[in-house]
Amino acid sequence: MCGIVGVLGNHEAAPLLVEALKRLEYRGYDSAGIATVNKGRLDRRRAVGKLVNLSDLLVHEPLAGKAGIGHTRWATHGAATVTNAHPHRAGPVAVVHNGIIENFRELREELATHGLVQESQTDTETVALLAQMYMSRGMTPVEAARATLGRLHGAFALCFLFDGHDDLMIAARKGSPLAIGHGKGEMFVGSDAIALAPMTDRITYLEEGDWAVITRSGAEIFDAEDRRANRAETRIQIDAARIEKGGYKHFMAKEIAEQPVVIADALKHYTTPEGGLRLPEGVDFKGVDRITMVACGTASYACHVAKYWFEQIAGLPAEIDIASEFRYREPPLSGQSWAVFVSQSGETADTLAALRYARDKVARIVSVVNVPTSSIARESDLSLPILAGVEVGVASTKAFTCQLTVLALMAVKAGLDRGRLTAEQAAAHLGSLRNLPGLMNHALGLSGVIAEVAEELAEAQDVLFLGRGAMYPLALEGALKLKEISYIHAEGYASGELKHGPIALIDARVPVIVLAPRDGLFDKTVSNMQEVMARHGKVLLISDAAGVEEAGAGVWKTLVLPEVEAAFAPILYAVPAQLLAYHTAIAKGTDVDQPRNLAKSVTVE
Ligand code: F6R
Numbered sequence: 144m145c146g147i148v149g150v151l152g153n154h155e156a157a158p159l160l161v162e163a164l165k166r167l168e169y170r171g172y173d174s175a176g177i178a179t180v181n182k183g184r185l186d187r188r189r190a191v192g193k194l195v196n197l198s199d200l201l202v203h204e205p206l207a208g209k210a211g212i213g214h215t216r217w218a219t220h221g222a223a224t225v226t227n228a229h230p231h232r233a234g235p236v237a238v239v240h241n242g243i244i245e246n247f248r249e250l251r252e253e254l255a256t257h258g259l260v261q262e263s264q265t266d267t268e269t270v271a272l273l274a275q276m277y278m279s280r281g282m283t284p285v286e287a288a289r290a291t292l293g294r295l296h297g298a299f300a301l302c303f304l305f306d307g308h309d310d311l312m313i314a315a316r317k318g319s320p321l322a323i324g325h326g327k328g329e330m331f332v333g334s335d336a337i338a339l340a341p342m343t344d345r346i347t348y349l350e351e352g353d354w355a356v357i358t359r360s361g362a363e364i365f366d367a368e369d370r371r372a373n374r375a376e377t378r379i380q381i382d383a384a385r386i387e388k389g390g391y392k393h394f395m396a397k398e399i400a401e402q403p404v405v406i407a408d409a410l411k412h413y414t415t416p417e418g419g420l421r422l423p424e425g426v427d428f429k430g431v432d433r434i435t436m437v438a439c440g441t442a443s444y445a446c447h448v449a450k451y452w453f454e455q456i457a458g459l460p461a462e463i464d465i466a467s468e469f470r471y472r473e474p475p476l477s478g479q480s481w482a483v484f485v486s487q488s489g490e491t492a493d494t495l496a497a498l499r500y501a502r503d504k505v506a507r508i509v510s511v512v513n514v515p516t517s518s519i520a521r522e523s524d525l526s527l528p529i530l531a532g533v534e535v536g537v538a539s540t541k542a543f544t545c546q547l548t549v550l551a552l553m554a555v556k557a558g559l560d561r562g563r564l565t566a567e568q569a570a571a572h573l574g575s576l577r578n579l580p581g582l583m584n585h586a587l588g589l590s591g592v593i594a595e596v597a598e599e600l601a602e603a604q605d606v607l608f609l610g611r612g613a614m615y616p617l618a619l620e621g622a623l624k625l626k627e628i629s630y631i632h633a634e635g636y637a638s639g640e641l642k643h644g645p646i647a648l649i650d651a652r653v654p655v656i657v658l659a660p661r662d663g664l665f666d667k668t669v670s671n672m673q674e675v676m677a678r679h680g681k682v683l684l685i686s687d688a689a690g691v692e693e694a695g696a697g698v699w700k701t702l703v704l705p706e707v708e709a710a711f712a713p714i715l716y717a718v719p720a721q722l723l724a725y726h727t728a729i730a731k732g733t734d735v736d737q738p739r740n741l742a743k744s745v746t747v748e
Pocket residue numbers: 439440441442443485486487488489490491494537538539540623624627743744745
């Protein structure tokens with residue numbers, strides 16, 4: 144993770160760097176720093192904690208100069224201290240880094256034998272020291288950076304700045320994304336195009352192994368073999384306004400509220416005005432013998448829900464793996480199968496590595512992503528954007544429901560392609576999906592009631608979420624949302640599994656949230672709920688009116704949602720699960736949009 148930025152501008156760099164870092168804070172917020180070259184002199188400022196601390200520092204100790212680099216950190220090596228904050232500096236070299244240098248210990252020992260000793264615990268300072276060593280042997284900055292890059296193993300995006308050079312940056316990419324921005328007589332570098340959006344919309348993405356020598360007049364890009372490389376410049380459309388809170392207290396609240404609109408947008412994009420499917424041409428499941436879906440965290444729960452759809456609606460065998468386990472398991476993959484990678488950011492290192500493992504082993508690499516210019520999208524044979532718009536809150540909300548929506552459309556298409564659905568049955572499913580935005584608006588109306596429930600939930604030490612069928616992965620997602628932003632320990636279980644161990648946890652202090660639309664499994668879920676109540680567990684039943692009427696007696700609280708086609712209930716029930724987490728976090732006073740220890744984009748393994 145970590146966000147990096149670089150500016151060779153015609154105006155003061157510090158405000159531009161800070162503005163860009165603000166847009167990259169989703170990648171980490173343990174510390175932040177900038178370095179500039181002013182009248183040939185390299186200097187830096189660093190502060191622990193959020194970017195606002197760096198901004199405050201810059202008020203008291205401003206940093207002039209029109210060339211600069213900046214960094215926002217998610218700690219990997221070494222605690223969040225000023226010494227470990229980037230930019231790291233060694234003599235004439237300053238460097239910012241995203242990723243992990245795997246051989247930094249060997250390099251550090253080698254450098255020590257030359258009297259070059261690190262002051263920080265980071266792998267990044269090793270990079271700066273190496274470049275310093277090469278420069279002290281008479282190399283130019285470009286030669287020294289190139290020699291340094293050749294010594295590094297692991298995944299990185301790097302940007303170098305040099306004392307005495309206010310028209311030079313060197314950027315490099317291996318495993319972590321990096322974009323170069325083109326201005327008028329100005330050049331920029333950023334971990335993503337969003338960071339550069341206020342400065343330019345003209346972007347060149349570096350490819351794996353690329354490195355670039357950047358001056359105000361342009362970028363010379365070289366590939367891993369040092370050949371001149373031509374990388375296309377693209378125009379990126381990023382609506383800056385969509386990165387504002389728009390009157391909401393938190394991005395998460397805004398993003399939860401946006402769901403009916405963005406899901407309607409996704410449905411509009413992937414269906415015809417007459418209501419038929421309009422998925423990209425390559426989405427044809429004829430001859431596909433199975434799909435393997437791979438993702439991390441919330442995105443993996445979207446895959447778990449979709450497994451039920453692919454199997455039940457389309458009769459297509461579907462496997463799920465969490466990306467960090469997938470390639471190490473060395474799963475055999477069928478040449479007639481598809482591997483489907485689901486990711487909001489499209490940059491998650493584990494998911495990207497899993498995609499690369501699957502390449503050449505399956506018939507098609509498909510991705511379902513929110514960022515269409517991301518590495519995962521670009522490395523797929525076929526990529527379906529989920530069209531959720533920029534998601535800033537670290538806890539994923541609208542991306543989850545948009546992922547579900549696109550996966551549901553794919554499952555319906557698979558049902559048609561495989562002859563498992565008639566046109567009428569497919570139309571009925573699509574009709575149910577089209578009803579979702581309206582139903583979600585109704586669910587959003589429960590926010591006030593949920594805020595009251597959350598006041599009590601905030602007192603809990605442990606919370607369980609239960610669900611059956613496709614509501615089981617939603618129970619996992621509800622628990623993940625709650626723990627990541629309220630720091631309350633929460634677990635999701637398949638309700639039938641409770642009696643095989645977790646029921647030992649139940650007592651009067653443990654709230655149990657039961658996600659139970661009145662579907663074919665309702666009676667069984669209610670039996671499991673009764674087992675909890677018999678042990679004095681506090682049950683919050685989330686169901687429809689008929690479900691609450693039938694089983695709500697004696698429970699601690701109920702939340703009533705509108706009726707929905709059973710298959711797609713997880714999309715609707717995600718809303719109260721998200722609101723419960725949100726309001727509980729508010730009641731506990733935690734940092735909703737930037738919870739501790741987390742980052743939005745996880746670009747390290
Ligand atoms: C949880 C959350 C994470 C992400 C996971 C994958 O709210 O956001 O669990 O879902 O880190 O990230 P992407 O989807 O960007 O690959």
